[in-house]
Amino acid sequence: MTPALEIVGLSKTFGEKTAVDHVDLTVPQGSFYGLVGQNGAGKTTTLSMAVGLLRPDAGSARIFGADVWSAPSRALSLVGVLPDGMAMPERLTGREVLTYLGLLRGLPKEVVAERAEELLSVLELDAAERTLVIEYSTGMRKKIGLAVALLHAPRLLVLDEPFEAVDPVSAATIKTILRGFVAGGGSIVLSSHVMALVEQLCDHVGVIDAGRVAAAGTLEEVRGERSLEDTFVDLVGAPGAGAKALSWLSR
Amino acid sequence: MTASVTPSAATSLTTSLTMAGMKLAVLRNSMSGQKSGSIVIGGVLGLVLAGGTLFAAFRTGDLLAAAYAIWMLGWIFGPVFSGGGDETLRPEYFTLLGIPPRRLASGLLVGAFVGIAPVISLLALAGLAVFGVRQSPAAVVVALPAMLLQLAVFVLLSRVAVAVLGLALRSRVGAVGAGLVNGAILAALGQGWVFAVALGQAGGITPEASAALRYLPSGWGLAAVEAAVAGSWGRAALTLGALAVLVALLLAAWAALLTRRAGSARASARGRRPITASTASGAVVAKELRVWSRDLVRTHQLTFALAYGVFFAAAPLLLGVHGMLPWAGPIFVLMAAAMSANLYGADGTALWLTLVAPGAADVRGRQQAWLLVVGPVAVAVTLAFSAAVGGFEPAVLALTAALLGGGAGIVPLISVYALVPGTDPHRRGGNPLRVSEDDGAMTGLAYAVLALVALTGAPAALAAWLYGWAGVAVGVVTGALSFWGFGLLAQRRLHSHGPDLLQTMRTGKRPAAATGPGRWMSLDHLPKREQIITVICWSIGAVPLFPQGIVAGVLKAGGTENRSWFLALHLPDGLQWPTIAFMVLLGLGLYGLGLWIPYRRRT
Known part of the structure; x- marks a missing residue:
């Protein structure tokens, strides 16, 4: 079966710094894939290159077999993207953003209206009907971003830190939606540095450290008998024991 | 706790000195960067x-x-x-x-x-x-x-x-x-x-x-x-x-x-009209029109452009000269184009949405929206003021048409070719005018648009001057061509360089120009000292070459009495021609040096 996302040898260098160094990852269809790594490990850079938002120095990315860089139209119609910290059309309301994007994606007007209505109510954004996106809280921005990613009914979701700054109630809503998406045959890649969250949601894990894949496979393969957090700390070699307490903070 | 800290003169002084130190540090850092x-x-x-x-x-x-x-x-x-x-x-x-x-x-x-x-x-x-x-x-x-x-x-x-x-x-x-x-x-x-x-x-x-x-x-x-x-x-x-x-x-x-001072410029809270468009480019137009009407910074820019055009053209009324009044329309169009020079930069990283929907004609939608915002006002001002002074002039009408098309073409084109990364709207500070970290480049871009859009009006102006009313037809045709052609170029650039533009926007830095073999080194890569010398050469080379050299020569040949600030004309007669020649050579030398430094460093 064609993988939902296949990344082969992706590399990216910014000036002197190699951000991503020949990353290979395969996301099987129907999997819930968690990409973990420290801040600055290269998660966002890898995912940006995988969905056509950043030009790689080398390597390729295929979404259901369609190359993101040589056949972008087909590849991009199959994927929904939630980038971290990117701007939106800030002076539109949530409904207007969805309408604009649905039409941009070439969906019929009625379908767009129907889906926008449903997404806004499921994600509890319909109360802020007259609020512009620029006035949204960080959590609301994540939710409208998720709605944008889901709008055209993609078969793969690529989500960069979808739970960052989201309140627990909204997080539960989002988890339900994402689990439903996978249960319905969709595939998800999400990046996070919260190990508990990845253990709770994902069936596959990739560990990225300093721009390279340190480990990848099913959750069981990667963590073995231990917790993901212990495995992760071992893999990236951050000695937790070496961390010193700040003496001047205690009385 | 009632421990009271009296803000003494000493703390005040420390605050001030710290801030001066911070400022110096930032200035020092920016002197080595692109700014x-x-x-x-x-x-x-x-x-x-x-x-x-x-x-x-x-x-x-x-x-x-x-x-x-x-x-x-x-x-x-x-x-x-x-x-x-x-x-x-x-x-x-x-x-x-x-x-x-x-x-x-x-x-x-x-x-x-x-x-x-x-x-x-x-x-x-x-x-x-x-x-x-x-x-x-x-x-x-x-x-x-x-x-x-x-x-x-x-x-x-x-x-x-x-x-x-x-x-x-x-x-x-x-x-x-x-x-x-x-x-x-x-x-x-x-x-x-x-x-x-x-x-x-x-x-x-x-x-x-x-x-x-x-x-x-x-x-x-x-x-x-x-x-x-x-x-x-x-x-x-x-x-x-x-x-x-x-x-x-x-x-x-x-x-x-x-x-x-707190928070960014509030969006206006008028009633929200639902988007009625049903096509992709219609959606872009709808989005852009909403941005134009809701972003108060853009409201300010448009009002400024209009006020500038009207007052500039109306000023000669003080002398009883009416002829300039209808020019308010074309001047408004020029100013409006200059004010919206950084069209894509102003939206920041929202460009990613355009990249994930590659089929959509984003540039065309933005062009139409720009025309819809600027066009009706420009035409109304031109026609009304022409009628007010009792005569329609071919040149005014020709230029209004040509500049409208030119503006709608040049604005998106230059904003994808010379993008100045803007600060994402939701990350801007308390100063709503601050839309980019590189304000010098923003100002330069505005002047570039002003000049380029004015150039698109040149054929129409020339035709109107030579052939009268035929110029209006030329203006309409060149306007339409500019809209179509420059828009097409912008669209192609957006397709081929979209991810690079997004990266520019994300990092706030223009990407390093490809320095392949035989290419000249771009200014940003020169050592700082050579960078400064190059810029100074380019900035002041014109002064000796044109006014002090060529213009002074022309004036001397014409036997003028007006010596103004032309150095050569103030000198004894025997030294005048040598000075003029020296000035021309100096200017050419400065430009030559400005070219030679980056050429020498080519890889």
Whole structure:
């Protein structure tokens, strides 16, 4: 079966710094894939290159077999993207953003209206009907971003830190939606540095450290008998024991 | 806990010195980055202006007073067009420190004095000392404090103006009002000759005008020096005291405004019309039109452009000349294009949405929206004013059509080819004018658009001048061609370079130009010293080559009596032609050096 996302040898260098160094990852269809790594490990850079938002120095990315860089139209119609910290059309309301994007994606007007209505109510954004996106809280921005990613009914979701700054109630809503998406045959890649969250949601894990894949496979393969957090700390070699307490903070 | 910390003079001093230190550190860092180019260009231009002011100090007090009035207007209005002025140290950085507003304002003020612009202004203000000492050496006692106080007034007026405008841009009425006032004043400056002629008709600078120049806050320092020269030391001291009081008042006003500065420009809360479009490009138009009507910064820009056009064209009415009035339309179009120069940059990283929907014609939608916003107003103004002066001129109508198409084509084109990364709208600070970190490049882009759009009007203007009404047809055709052709180029560039543009926007840095074999080194990659030399060569090469060389030569060949500032014509006869030749060679040499440095470093 064609993988939902296949990344082969992706590399990216910014000036002197190699951000991503020949990353290979395969996301099987129907999997819930968690990409973990420290801040600055290269998660966002890898995912940006995988969905056509950043030009790689080398390597390729295929979404259901369609190359993101040589056949972008087909590849991009199959994927929904939630980038971290990117701007939106800030002076539109949530409904207007969805309408604009649905039409941009070439969906019929009625379908767009129907889906926008449903997404806004499921994600509890319909109360802020007259609020512009620029006035949204960080959590609301994540939710409208998720709605944008889901709008055209993609078969793969690529989500960069979808739970960052989201309140627990909204997080539960989002988890339900994402689990439903996978249960319905969709595939998800999400990046996070919260190990508990990845253990709770994902069936596959990739560990990225300093721009390279340190480990990848099913959750069981990667963590073995231990917790993901212990495995992760071992893999990236951050000695937790070496961390010193700040003496001047205690009385 | 009742431990009270009295804000002593020492803490105040520490705050101020820390801020000055921070500012210096940032300046030092930016001199090695991409901004260094615009800093050097700005510095060279400033030095030329300061030189002109010092020259005025050797002439009359009226001239000097007028020069300082222009410096003051520059300080007040400069920030409006260059991205909100100097924001190296933002009040927001210090909110969590709990510094009292007055102390924060004094600290920021001290920080504000560290920079290129204040130093150059101080140089221009040295004209006060020159002017005083020329007439009475003792006046220097008054001139020195007057220079410093006057500089403080300039810097503070600038800060207060930006803060007031920031408040105004929180409401639609404020945005429109500020746009009208700014447009009117800038147009008046641009049409300075009208007032000069009007004054000339009144027989030179009237005593009233001469007094008015000294009543302006920019003239107080000069008034003090003049009093000292006249020997009335009491009046000099009083005027200096008044300057000091003005500084204190402005500082207090700024401190008060700082506490009110919070959040970005509010979007207007009018009723939301549902989007009725049903196609992709229709959706882009709908989105853009909403941005134009909801972003109060854009409202301000449009009102400014309109006010500038109308007041600029209406100014000659003071002399009873009506002919210029219909030109308000084309001037408005030019200004509107310049104000929207950084079309894509202003949206920041929202570009990613365009990239994930590659089929959509984003450029075409933006072009149509721009035309829908600017076009009807421009046409209405042109037609109404033409009718008002009782005649339709082919050139005006031809240019309106040509420039509308040209603007709609050039604006998206230049914003994808010379993108200046903007700050994402939701990350902007309390200064709504601050839309990019690279304000120098933004200003440059606006001037580039102004020039390029004006060029697109050239064929129509020429045709109208030669063949009359046929020019209007030429204007419509070139307008349509510009819209179509430049739009197509922009669309292609967006397709081929979309991810690179997004990366530029994300990092705030223009990507390193590919330095393949045989390519010249781009300016950003030269060592700092060579970078500065190159920029200086390019900036001032024109001065010896054109005015001092070629123009002086033409004037000499024509046997003119007007020597103006042409150095060669002031020299003994035998030296005139050699000087002209030297100037031409010097200019060519400067340009040659500017080319040679990057060429030598080619890889």
